[in-house]
Amino acid sequence: MPAIQVTDLHKNYGDVKAVDGVSFEVEDKEIFGILGPNGAGKTTTLEIIETLREADSGEIFLDGMDVRRDARKIKEIIGVQLQTTVFFDNLSVYETIDLFGSFYKTALTPDELLETVGLKEKRGNRLNELSGGQHKRVSIALALVNDPRIVFLDEPTTGLDPQVRRNIWEIVQSLREHEKTVVITSHYIEEAEFLCDRVAVMDYGKIIATGTPNELIDRYSPESNISFTMTPGVDTSVLEKVPGAMQVVASNGGYTITTNSPQETLIGIFTAAYENDAKADDVAMKRASLEDVFLKITGRRIKE
Amino acid sequence: MRKFAKFVGASLKMTYREKVALFWMFLFPVLLMLLLGTIFGRTGSASITLGVADLDNSQVTGVITKRLDGISAFHVTRGSEAALRKQLNDGKLNAILVLNKGFQESLFTHKPGQATIYVDKSSPTVSQITSTALNQVMGEIGIGMAKQAIPNAIGPSDVIKVTEKSVTSSDLRYVDFIVPGVVALTLMTSGMFGLSIAFVNYREKGILRRIKVSPLPLRRFIGSELVSALIMTLIQAAILLLIGWSVFKIHINGNWFYIAFVIILGAACFLAGGFLVASLCRTQKTAEMATNAITFPMMFLSGVFFPLAILPAFLAFIAKCLPLYYLGDALRKVMIQGKSLINVSGDLAVIAAVGLVCFAAAVKLFRWE
Numbered sequence: 131m132p133a134i135q136v137t138d139l140h141k142n143y144g145d146v147k148a149v150d151g152v153s154f155e156v157e158d159k160e161i162f163g164i165l166g167p168n169g170a171g172k173t174t175t176l177e178i179i180e181t182l183r184e185a186d187s188g189e190i191f192l193d194g195m196d197v198r199r200d201a202r203k204i205k206e207i208i209g210v211q212l213q214t215t216v217f218f219d220n221l222s223v224y225e226t227i228d229l230f231g232s233f234y235k236t237a238l239t240p241d242e243l244l245e246t247v248g249l250k251e252k253r254g255n256r257l258n259e260l261s262g263g264q265h266k267r268v269s270i271a272l273a274l275v276n277d278p279r280i281v282f283l284d285e286p287t288t289g290l291d292p293q294v295r296r297n298i299w300e301i302v303q304s305l306r307e308h309e310k311t312v313v314i315t316s317h318y319i320e321e322a323e324f325l326c327d328r329v330a331v332m333d334y335g336k337i338i339a340t341g342t343p344n345e346l347i348d349r350y351s352p353e354s355n356i357s358f359t360m361t362p363g364v365d366t367s368v369l370e371k372v373p374g375a376m377q378v379v380a381s382n383g384g385y386t387i388t389t390n391s392p393q394e395t396l397i398g399i400f401t402a403a404y405e406n407d408a409k410a411d412d413v414a415m416k417r418a419s420l421e422d423v424f425l426k427i428t429g430r431r432i433k434e
Numbered sequence: 435m436r437k438f439a440k441f442v443g444a445s446l447k448m449t450y451r452e453k454v455a456l457f458w459m460f461l462f463p464v465l466l467m468l469l470l471g472t473i474f475g476r477t478g479s480a481s482i483t484l485g486v487a488d489l490d491n492s493q494v495t496g497v498i499t500k501r502l503d504g505i506s507a508f509h510v511t512r513g514s515e516a517a518l519r520k521q522l523n524d525g526k527l528n529a530i531l532v533l534n535k536g537f538q539e540s541l542f543t544h545k546p547g548q549a550t551i552y553v554d555k556s557s558p559t560v561s562q563i564t565s566t567a568l569n570q571v572m573g574e575i576g577i578g579m580a581k582q583a584i585p586n587a588i589g590p591s592d593v594i595k596v597t598e599k600s601v602t603s604s605d606l607r608y609v610d611f612i613v614p615g616v617v618a619l620t621l622m623t624s625g626m627f628g629l630s631i632a633f634v635n636y637r638e639k640g641i642l643r644r645i646k647v648s649p650l651p652l653r654r655f656i657g658s659e660l661v662s663a664l665i666m667t668l669i670q671a672a673i674l675l676l677i678g679w680s681v682f683k684i685h686i687n688g689n690w691f692y693i694a695f696v697i698i699l700g701a702a703c704f705l706a707g708g709f710l711v712a713s714l715c716r717t718q719k720t721a722e723m724a725t726n727a728i729t730f731p732m733m734f735l736s737g738v739f740f741p742l743a744i745l746p747a748f749l750a751f752i753a754k755c756l757p758l759y760y761l762g763d764a765l766r767k768v769m770i771q772g773k774s775l776i777n778v779s780g781d782l783a784v785i786a787a788v789g790l791v792c793f794a795a796a797v798k799l800f801r802w803e
Contacts, residue, residue, distance in 0.1 A: 180647050
């Protein structure tokens with residue numbers, strides 16, 4: 131039985147179809163990402179699953195329990211990190227976690243949780259004394275306070291600098307060891323690629339592709355880009371004859387060839403260099419990313 | 435239950451750590467009371483209002499009353515004993531001197547003339563001054579008469595025999611009036627502000643949504659917030675009463691159980707009001723404005739600072755439309771006048787009704803986000 135089963139979810143705000151027929155499944159102990167630009171409907175989808183909002187139509191089962199009927203039971207087994215940070219004035223980190231723990235039948239101790247999110251030294255600080263990244267860690271600790279089976283993280287690294295983002299990623303990775311099922315939304319490509327076992331790409335309220343990052347790339351954007359220099363330079367028409375070459379672009383002394391079969395193309399590049407008495411150098415090959423997948427499917431970049 | 439207590443404890447802790455809120459909750463009402471009590475509550479008046487009833491209507495008593503007229507410390511009113519007694523009971527006089535019938539007759543038979551003074555004991559300092567002054571003056575008159583008018587008298591103390599009786603007037607001193615008023619006012623402001631701002635703040639920060647995705651039932655969340663706000667309010671009321679009692683020597687004549695009941699009911703009513711504001715307002719700013727808009731007019735129009743009697747009729751009418759008037763009235767009657775809950779059941783009914791309506795509306799309109 132999948133941990134989460136979402137079928138044909140719809141949610142409209144007036145004329146805006148925020149969620150427009152979303153279906154997906156999340157396997158047990160999987161880290162599942164919902165990737166898409168701002169306003170794609172990621173958060174709305176998540177909040178419907180979390181029991182925060184009601185769908186206009188569609189079915190959601192968590193651990194076999196219906197969200198509409200068993201909301202109370204579901205709330206005991208899910209952990210939620212909302213985009214807005216939880217922030218009681220005048221309570222310390224420890225007290226905040228302790229207080230939220232009291233809302234559940236069973237709860238982990240604040241000290242265990244602070245250990246998990248690496249915030250032990252801030253245990254006695256008030257929340258308004260913490261940095262943005264520390265704040266996020268507290269809200270992740272709160273999402274884990276009831277030792278949930280399923281954890282929802284809504285854009286856990288938005289607005290954080292790269293170093294801090296890495297730290298948060300490590301925490302999310304560690305949830306794998308705790309055997310949690312994790313659903314994470316993001317508009318950072320690297321984040322989804324780095325963290326997620328599987329990714330659903332979402333745009334305009336619809337899921338436009340689902341799979342492991344590799345599957346998606348193979349399916350939608352299997353090309354690789356090979357860039358190199360050639361001295362002396364050669365005419366692009368020479369390079370266009372290289373086996374597998376789909377597109378050749380020349381720019382300030384360098385070339386980029388887009389190919390479906392990188393191995394043949396690489397051999398072809400060196401052959402062409404040899405035949406033209408030229409020297410190929412600075413050869414670099416880059417596989418497509420989820421960004422290219424998104425670009426391919428929607429014709430837009432994920433971050434405008 | 436333990437979990438409930440935990441939430442209440444956390445709320446109390448948060449309030450305790452909010453120093454600005456603490457100032458408004460505790461220091462401000464105390465300062466207000468001290469200020470009003472000191473400015474208006476001064477009872478050591480320059481002249482003592484004295485009623486004189488001369489029942490003997492003789493030459494000797496005529497001399498005595500004339501002497502009294504000449505003493506600047508006394509503001510003398512003449513009249514029948516009955517009329518003066520009524521004025522004393524209404525608090526318009528500090529004391530009455532009654533020169534009994536047969537006063538002159540006694541002196542001729544070498545017995546002291548009989549006089550009675552009635553002193554209003556409702557303000558201890560004034561009554562003491564009055565009583566001392568009167569006894570002294572009567573003594574002096576006695577000595578004078580012993581020397582001149584009644585040469586046969588044996589000694590000065592034998593000339594006039596004063597019997598002192600004490601009376602407690604129904605009139606309230608201003609301090610007696612102001613203390614229950616400030617308590618009522620404090621119950622209103624901390625009730626209205628306590629919940630509304632905190633709730634809207636929680637909602638704005640998304641704390642309410644975070645609570646909503648936890649299994650904590652709404653009623654337990656609201657319940658614990660109400661209880662912690664109630665505890666704070668009761669502490670406030672206790673402090674104010676303590677100051678009223680120790681600094682201003684107000685007479686708490688009422689039953690403590692009744693007083694506590696009225697205070698808790700009033701606090702609950704205004705907490706419900708604050709909760710309703712929280713349900714209606716989206717942002718902290720609007721909640722603050724709405725709460726001010728509700729509390730300010732009530733503060734000045736509900737007769738907590740001044741008796742309704744001195745207000746123009748239309749303002750008195752407005753006061754009677756405001757719940758704070760009923761709380762002030764009930765509190766004053768139960769605390770100072772020692773009335774029972776039955777006597778103020780009308781006030782209590784209004785307070786309870788307002789509270790229930792606000793609470794029901796607030797729950798109905800409650801929004802998590």
